[in-house]
Amino acid sequence: MSNHADKSFDFKTLEILTSRVLQAMGAPINIADLTAESLVLSNLVGHDSHGIIRLSEYSGWVQSRNLIPDAEATIEWERDATAVIDGGWGFGQPASTLATEKSIEIARKYGTSTVVLKRTNHIGRLGEYVDEIATAGMMGIAFCNTGGAIVAPHGGVKAVLGTNPYAWATPGTDGHNFVLDFSTAVIAAGKVVLAGMSGEQIEPGALIDKEGKASTNPADLAGGGALLAFGGHKGSGLSVLIDVAAGAMSGNMPAAISQSGFGNGTVITAVDWSRFVDNGTFQSVAQQFATIMHQASALSGPKVLLPGELEAQTKARRLKEGVLITGGVQEGILEVADLYAVEIPEFH
Amino acid sequence: MSNHADKSFDFKTLEILTSRVLQAMGAPINIADLTAESLVLSNLVGHDSHGIIRLSEYSGWVQSRNLIPDAEATIEWERDATAVIDGGWGFGQPASTLATEKSIEIARKYGTSTVVLKRTNHIGRLGEYVDEIATAGMMGIAFCNTGGAIVAPHGGVKAVLGTNPYAWATPGTDGHNFVLDFSTAVIAAGKVVLAGMSGEQIEPGALIDKEGKASTNPADLAGGGALLAFGGHKGSGLSVLIDVAAGAMSGNMPAAISQSGFGNGTVITAVDWSRFVDNGTFQSVAQQFATIMHQASALSGPKVLLPGELEAQTKARRLKEGVLITGGVQEGILEVADLYAVEIPEFH
Numbered sequence: 001m002s003n004h005a006d007k008s009f010d011f012k013t014l015e016i017l018t019s020r021v022l023q024a025m026g027a028p029i030n031i032a033d034l035t036a037e038s039l040v041l042s043n044l045v046g047h048d049s050h051g052i053i054r055l056s057e058y059s060g061w062v063q064s065r066n067l068i069p070d071a072e073a074t075i076e077w078e079r080d081a082t083a084v085i086d087g088g089w090g091f092g093q094p095a096s097t098l099a100t101e102k103s104i105e106i107a108r109k110y111g112t113s114t115v116v117l118k119r120t121n122h123i124g125r126l127g128e129y130v131d132e133i134a135t136a137g138m139m140g141i142a143f144c145n146t147g148g149a150i151v152a153p154h155g156g157v158k159a160v161l162g163t164n165p166y167a168w169a170t171p172g173t174d175g176h177n178f179v180l181d182f183s184t185a186v187i188a189a190g191k192v193v194l195a196g197m198s199g200e201q202i203e204p205g206a207l208i209d210k211e212g213k214a215s216t217n218p219a220d221l222a223g224g225g226a227l228l229a230f231g232g233h234k235g236s237g238l239s240v241l242i243d244v245a246a247g248a249m250s251g252n253m254p255a256a257i258s259q260s261g262f263g264n265g266t267v268i269t270a271v272d273w274s275r276f277v278d279n280g281t282f283q284s285v286a287q288q289f290a291t292i293m294h295q296a297s298a299l300s301g302p303k304v305l306l307p308g309e310l311e312a313q314t315k316a317r318r319l320k321e322g323v324l325i326t327g328g329v330q331e332g333i334l335e336v337a338d339l340y341a342v343e344i345p346e347f348h
Numbered sequence: 349m350s351n352h353a354d355k356s357f358d359f360k361t362l363e364i365l366t367s368r369v370l371q372a373m374g375a376p377i378n379i380a381d382l383t384a385e386s387l388v389l390s391n392l393v394g395h396d397s398h399g400i401i402r403l404s405e406y407s408g409w410v411q412s413r414n415l416i417p418d419a420e421a422t423i424e425w426e427r428d429a430t431a432v433i434d435g436g437w438g439f440g441q442p443a444s445t446l447a448t449e450k451s452i453e454i455a456r457k458y459g460t461s462t463v464v465l466k467r468t469n470h471i472g473r474l475g476e477y478v479d480e481i482a483t484a485g486m487m488g489i490a491f492c493n494t495g496g497a498i499v500a501p502h503g504g505v506k507a508v509l510g511t512n513p514y515a516w517a518t519p520g521t522d523g524h525n526f527v528l529d530f531s532t533a534v535i536a537a538g539k540v541v542l543a544g545m546s547g548e549q550i551e552p553g554a555l556i557d558k559e560g561k562a563s564t565n566p567a568d569l570a571g572g573g574a575l576l577a578f579g580g581h582k583g584s585g586l587s588v589l590i591d592v593a594a595g596a597m598s599g600n601m602p603a604a605i606s607q608s609g610f611g612n613g614t615v616i617t618a619v620d621w622s623r624f625v626d627n628g629t630f631q632s633v634a635q636q637f638a639t640i641m642h643q644a645s646a647l648s649g650p651k652v653l654l655p656g657e658l659e660a661q662t663k664a665r666r667l668k669e670g671v672l673i674t675g676g677v678q679e680g681i682l683e684v685a686d687l688y689a690v691e692i693p694e695f696h
Contacts, residue, residue, distance in 0.1 A: 082459030111430030114460035156644035231579025296504035
């Protein structure tokens, strides 16, 4: 039971306290601020699983020396329309931001770019970076392989793939970009753990036990089972290509081969699509398309949403109403703060 | 009932007769040969739905003047790492081949490329082109939007999206590249039509009726229903991004907006990944990865396959044993041949 009540906080308050904790972990202020903004942005758009709850995980990595908190990402090399960013095993968010900015800069010059990010920890929410590329008036595609094999390929019974996310964004309409961002696993591993703790079952089609049989029992994941890839052989194939391409290009290696079982090998592509489509024409097309999509909704029931629309709605609401942080998450962060002897009066 | 027996043919025989029919439709020999090779290659790798059966459809488009059989694809413009190919509304296969070759050439120079193909008819099997890029030692990603809205978005009840395929390939191992190629619809529209003709039901989860209710009755598609996108909101989101990005960049427009309801707007990206990964290292990684994937199979039942592995196996077998062409397909092609007064003694 939590001693702390669930409570809403202004996003700025969350950014400040998150940065304070990260600085206490050893991050310089620029790295701490940027990582804090990225984490709180995930809370703002409604993806709390990628928000400030991650401080506990990051702290564990700092303790185990997998994460070097003051490592600065650098440009390992840049040539024509390609570049490699070396994250130096520091925080993934500033490294990803550097890779994203580089992908935009190169695409502005050459029309397109491919930037690879290597030796980095958890990069956060992949959708943030392609959204940034779309805000720069471009199309962005990003994918990364995740250390730790936990997903079985289609038709298989052993966990040999990571949860390997994929994200894609273009400029949009109604004040938001079209932003797609998904894990190639049916559900997040964290959700299975949470369900296990609260005695709940998992949705059918997401999990197999160690014999390869369909399961809804969360205990089967830790017991030698595996998550399933979404969308049958198609989603499984996406996961395989992400693992091979991002794993090989980043040197992170596919999850099942990687020695470390750690880190995100990431590939970011930007396309300056103003070369291909006139902005005024696209604005009109995007608006028409959004209207058509909304009108494809059933007469009753929820409205069809464009990719990124739910996140934009959630962000607008949370900017106004604040971000609800559960008592449990507050306590987890207080524990981290204790470890580094930093005060968080906001949670008292 | 068919008067022609199902029969196996050597692929070369099929290429020659297919080219002959295409030439009779008005295609110059270079266009006819290349299109024939592409169609027969689809048969060889086991995707008969994209094989020579398409001659009937292409003939219809030639008759309706949607397809200009002697149009040569041209480079509309090329700048830095980007280019646009104009298909001139001719056959899509030679236009796609030009776009693919251009994407490889540019990526060789700049490390990566984005090439857009506009004003083209059916480009055939998307996987062929990314496979070609992988054979050149690169990573290829391609997607195209398809004219004719026939797929409902996740949670929607109206057909507003095309079947919008996506393909991705890298170099591989065991004599084949890793090649992923899928439609973002659960099943092909052609399969629904075929099931209707043979009185069969459709697999659950692929189709809704005009009220938006789940259906297995193929008649519901023509009756105002829609196909579903694969993989829930994730596959639906991919379909949306493909429709918007390929539609806008090619000028083909998203399916629901397009005036013509016709053609494939296509985007091809190549990455010269030798800049990122040493070939020897990758060969070893790919081999290890393939072994691990195969060992993820259940003790009994079919083996887990790598993307592209089934196609490689099928091709090896059909190169040796020939390609089975059903009596019905032979008769369809004979009808087309009659229209253009060309002989196909091979089918008599």
